[in-house]
Amino acid sequence: MEKLHLYLIDPEVSILLKEIAELIILAGHATNLCHVYSETRHNTLMQCLCLLGVQSEHAAATAEDGCSMQSDSHKVKLWIQGLKIFFGTVLPEERRACAHIFGCNSMVEKDCFTRATTGCTKQLFVVGSAIAQAKDQDYEKVPLILEMYEELAEHQPSLQDQLFDDANDMISEEASMLLGKLGEAALGLLLDFLSLQLKHDLDEKTALDGNILSLTQFVMGFAKVLAEYNGSLNLILALREKEAEDGTKRTAMSPWEWYVLRLLSHLQLRVVEKSKFYKDERLRYIFLMNNAMYVLEHSHSSVLRMSLRENQTHEKFVLLVEEYATAYLRATWFPALFHLKVTELKEAKELKENFKKFNSALEEISKVQTTWKVPNPQLRQHLRIIILNQAVPAYRSYIGRFHTFIDKYVKYTPDDIENIVLDLFEG
Structure with a gap:
């Protein structure tokens, strides 16, 4: 951008052009001067757009195939970059150059600047309009459209300050129309996105461990x-x-x-x-x-x-x-802990059978749920704590009350229970 600013018109050449312009205007050839200068500068500024990646064939291709540009986010980014540089650097520099070269005649200054820049500005809008009207459903491009919208809205006031008279009115109207098209394009995609008719199914890994759905990740x-x-x-x-x-x-x-x-x-x-x-x-x-x-x-x-x-x-x-x-908890641990719940004194055989059922349930939980995934560390820890608060006291109470009947069936200590729970949900 520094080189672009410095060499849009070489400062030494600009001094010479100023002297030549004054002589030609004095000689009564202002009309021919405006024609030659504006045509030359128009071609140069169009080359600037080409260097910035905003070219007329892009707009033509987009008109023929509505998805061609919208499907290529790189071209959208080039348009945004082109808008920033062209409106933020090129046009102000061209305005400064015209003011310097044709300062002796304000009418010539306005005419040369308007002729040189209007076509290029329209070209930017044509390409932008083609992007806005592209009919695809690539929702990831909504932020790019919004960035186009914001950049154009930001530069619109300064653009109006740089242009003159009828050109100002015409370009301002086209800028407003493009803002409307970009807004409508974004709105259409946003409202369509609400239906969430996206191809985000459960993949094999998520199906096995209960992890986060890719749709949730995409939406957030x-x-x-x-x-x-x-x-x-x-x-x-x-x-x-x-x-x-x-x-x-x-x-x-x-x-x-x-x-x-x-x-x-x-x-x-x-x-x-x-x-x-x-x-x-x-x-x-x-x-x-x-x-x-x-x-x-x-x-x-x-x-x-x-x-x-x-x-x-x-x-x-x-x-x-x-x-x-x-x-x-209700689906997993309450049924297991139910085997340790004693409301009245039971026969030794029943106590032993209940304890064996608890051991079996615990082993099934350990085998299956260590492969399940709770990725959030705070949630994982919270879940383990509430499980331990339910399971360990109930287990201690059961083996404490009936150890004389079930001692030989005790496969796990309370610490073992804790270690099993702490191994859960790691995936």
């Missing part, structure tokens, strides 16, 4: 990236109806907060739907708990955290984690 990553554009999203999402799907007014909720709320609600429904794959209800609860915890764990960006807390969604997912943890 997507939401975290989008949160950086919350200001623009509030403007874009406001284009839709002002009422939520259930018909209730969203007066206390920003459009972005409404979107996050609906997105997480739909995600939870999909996770519950996927959980039906598990035949073992114990693993199903581990799967549900892991996914709810992942939402909490990855909602720490300031905007997401604020949105979740203000709409009580954060508390909802906290309760979900606890609900699924309790359901897991």
